[in-house]
Amino acid sequence: MYSEKEIEERLSERNIRPTAIRILVLRKMLEMNQDEAFSLLDLENRLDTIDKSTLFRTLTLFHDNLLVHSIDDGSGSIKYSLCKRGCECFGEASHVHFSCTLCHRTFCFEKIAIPRIDLPVGFSYESANFVFKGVCSVCSRSQK
């Protein structure tokens, strides 16, 4: 589905040297649901040849080079999600997330931007994390 060249290009765009493992990780993330964010453990389970510390360093590198954004959904583990190509976020997503209290999946609501809020005088804005909790559409359907 995704050619090696396509993936290498995407890494190079962000000044990430395309090693075998990085290509593997990026390919997997491209294949996974783009509207969901995954924890390190999620990825480890889907890429069981790769050591978790390597995965951690790979994701940290991806994050530092703005290829993925991270979300703290309050689950106790950080979730990662691929940035859209040409994404303007600076490591933290500029959109809202949703964390399902039943299946514990975290969804990216790409279309819902984090609203602008006027902070009190003296407080400067760097980034924001806006996460909803509730029951996702899949779980609420299967509960009926």
Place this chain on the structure above:
Amino acid sequence: MYSEKEIEERLSERNIRPTAIRILVLRKMLEMNQDEAFSLLDLENRLDTIDKSTLFRTLTLFHDNLLVHSIDDGSGSIKYSLCKRGCECFGEASHVHFSCTLCHRTFCFEKIAIPRIDLPVGFSYESANFVFKGVCSVCSRSQK
């Protein structure tokens, strides 16, 4: 400043049996800055006679009985803050928070409610966590 009776009352209001330790913890939280949220470690340091597991269980109890709300500010440790009397939150604050990237303090912006967002069809709302990151007014002043 706060009478024993006042504090016991506040506990009883939430159906929390007023033990010596719980009174101590609540008093300390009342004495601390109400516009800030504190981690378990913060409280442990200010109440160094109390064991951290007792403190954990005390805060969990306070949280379950809606006396404090909790915030995940992305620092890796949960912060707690006293609910205002008669607060309508259900454990999660209904207002916005601000986490300073320099001093790492977390502020409650009680006056800024979390905005209402229309979630996609099928997703139900339970609670929300909205945290800004940046430099707080104290740090930005002292940097000049």
Place this chain on the structure above:
DNA sequence: CTGTGTGCAAACACTTTGCAGGTGT
């Protein structure tokens, strides 16, 4: 006497680092 509360120690989950060996240029 019984149930609740507390302190201590240890388990736990997730993240992060040190180091030694491997890889590619």
Place this chain on the structure above:
DNA sequence: ACACCTGCAAAGTGTTTGCACACAG
């Protein structure tokens, strides 16, 4: 030869639990 990359093991951090004793009703 060199800088970078990877796997393994272990340390670190914050949260949570098990258990035995203390205390109040």
